[in-house]
Amino acid sequence: DPRTDVSITSDGNLLFDKAVKDNVETVWHRHEAQQPQCGFCDMGLSCRICIMGPCRVDPFGQGPQTGVCGADADIIVARNLCRMIAAGAASHSDHGRDLVEVLEAVSKGEAPGYKIRSEEKLRRVAREYGIQTEGKDVLTVAGELADAMMEDYGMRRKSVTLVNRAPEKRRKVWEKAGITPRGIDRETSEMMHRTHMGVDNDWVSLLTQGLRNALSDGWGGSMIATEVSDILFGVPAPKPTMVNAGVLKKGQVNIVVHGHNPVVSEMVSKACISEEMLALAKAKGAAGINLVGVCCTGNELLMRRGIAMAGNHLMTELILSTGAVDMMIVDYQCIMPSIGKAAACYHTKMISTSDKARFPGMEHHEFHPDNAEEKAKTLVKAAIENFGNRKQVYIPVAPQEAVGGFSIETILGALGGTPAPLIDAIKAGKIRGAVGVVGCNNPKIKHDYGHVTLIKKLIENDILVVDTGCVSVASAKAGFKVPSAIEMAGPGLKEICGALGIPPVLHLGSCVDNVRILVLVSALADALGVDISDLPVAGSAPEWYSEKAVTIGVYCVASGITTHLGPMPPVTGSMNVVKLLTEGLNDVVGATFGVEPDPEKAAVFLIRVIEKKRKALGL
Ligand code: BF8
Ligand code: SF4
Secondary structure, rough: OOOOOOOOHEEEEEEEEHHHHHHOOOOHHHHHOOOOOOOHHHOOEEEEOOOOOOOOOOOOOOOOOOOOOOOEHHHHHHHHHHHHHHHHHHHHHHHHHHHHHHHHHHHHOOOOOOOOOHHHHHHHHHHHOOOOOOOHHHHHHHHHHHHHHHHHOOOOOOOOOHHHOOOOHHHHHHHHOOOOOOOOHHHOOOOOOOOOOOOOOOOOHHHHHHHHHHHHHHHHHHHHHHHHHHHHOOOOOOOOEEEEEEHOEEEEEEEEEEEHHHHHHHEEEEEEOOOOOOOOOHHHOOOOOEEEEHHHHHHHHHHOOOEEEEEOHOOOHHHHOOOOOOEEEEHHHHHHHHHHHHOOOOOOOOEOEEEEEEEOEEEOOOOOOOHHHHHHHHHHHHHHHHHHHOOOOOOOOOEEEEEEEEOHHHHHOOOOOOOOHHHHHHHHHHHHHHHEEEEOOOOOEOOHHHHHHHHHHHHHHHHHEEEEEEHHHHHHHOOOHHHHHHHHHHHHHHHHHHHHHOEEEEEEEEEOOOHHHHHHHHHHHHHHHHOOHHHHEEEEEOOOOHHHHHHHHHHHOOOOOOHHHHHHOOOOOOOHHHHHHHHHHHHOOOOEEEOOOOHHHHHHHHHHHHHHHHHHHOO
């Protein structure tokens, strides 16, 4: 066995032991089998962009210093990083596009089961797109907004629409640097073009396009994904929920949704509460139907419906070894291709749903806007049928309470409609600043150790934490997301959160919902008449693994938010690239990256960033 203490969580460790006992191979086993991982790739010095290669540059200066085409370490490292940014931007933005297609189908009456849940938000966002909304019925507005958003994906002459949400000072910074994103697909496509052999061979110019590409995600594709999800499924508001593997129920049909896009999970959640299904479950001897989530589609449901969360990225294989999952339904992103095989050791039915994401060991049931409602019912029925096939069930922990659902609308609502009370608390020094802690798990780090250690330190030091993605599950499991968690906070943060009745760590949603952070910092900057880069705020991804996380990090920095990364990105093969990311970007966008694997030290880094910003603001 690779390790016996893979996690800081007890459900993680106990279920890992169970998986080992059941001969289930896990991500930790496969990570171990890959050791030692390739040093060239780790430093970003290998290239397989063309077939004159693959090539490697020798970091010690003895072997080749260029690839066959003549690309040196700077070019190779920059190209590799830029292709990661493009892949991340493509993933989020394509997810956004799927939602826009549902919005369009709703407007045409071709998506039974879906509807406009927030007309207020629909009209508000439509106006941002310059759409005349008065006197028009809701479906007409929906159709026009879907059309306008589709335009954002293409070749706009000037910029994607929602960059107008950024403070004016920030937009000027982007214009000066030439990184205002023009079209969502355009920037990703251009990034792929520039990194083809023999196109852009200036590492600075490549990385500049990398910034623009990432901004096309943050202020484009991801922002559209979040806004349209709110329009179709409702604007989140705080709701109590439960987290960890203990949310699975012994006597009930357990259905787990995994992936990212709420278009599938929302329909499943609707089917689970229908009278017809409940009656069927009872007829089969189950006390009810228990829908829970993992990863970001779980976050989407948790935010809007308070649906319980079984675990984050590294828990997705382990919860199958409870033997209690009757069906897992996946859409796309971060779904390990191993889980079909893991499920085969149990009775669990595995279902894939997206035309663009297939997995070994899964049954494919394709969801489209016109059939989603029916498909969801068919699947829930099949899960109920499967309940009787369970063998042994092992649910080793009791669930932990948490509160999620903090959209910017609710946060500002709780503050009386303006960010002024928050700004006053920051000015008075009761809250020193805020950090967005985001991103994944990575088997290179003990599961959840980075997240929990860092967040604990931050709140102790009166720093408000907002989190998304897999971090938000880790912090909820650690008990940071109940109002009584203010006892773990410093005195100032405790006072403010106590008065508002909120926890010191606010769950803002899934990874596309990182754009909620952009909207919040824009509101704060506007209220103070400063740029985002002047605010005492920072970002952190203590256990990141994915290309999407790279893109998020880059759009945060390009938006003026200094960002910490736990694992080192594959850039150390070029000191020029490292210096640009950790120092040089400050002159361009007023923020940089910092890399620190130790979360205790990372907390010190982030506290210093915040204190420096405070000082510059005269606070
Ligand atoms: O989009 S945090 S492991 S699940 S990439 Fe994936 Fe990372 Fe989790 Fe969600 Ni985000
Ligand atoms: Fe090698 Fe250049 Fe081809 Fe990359 S693009 S594989 S460095 S020849």
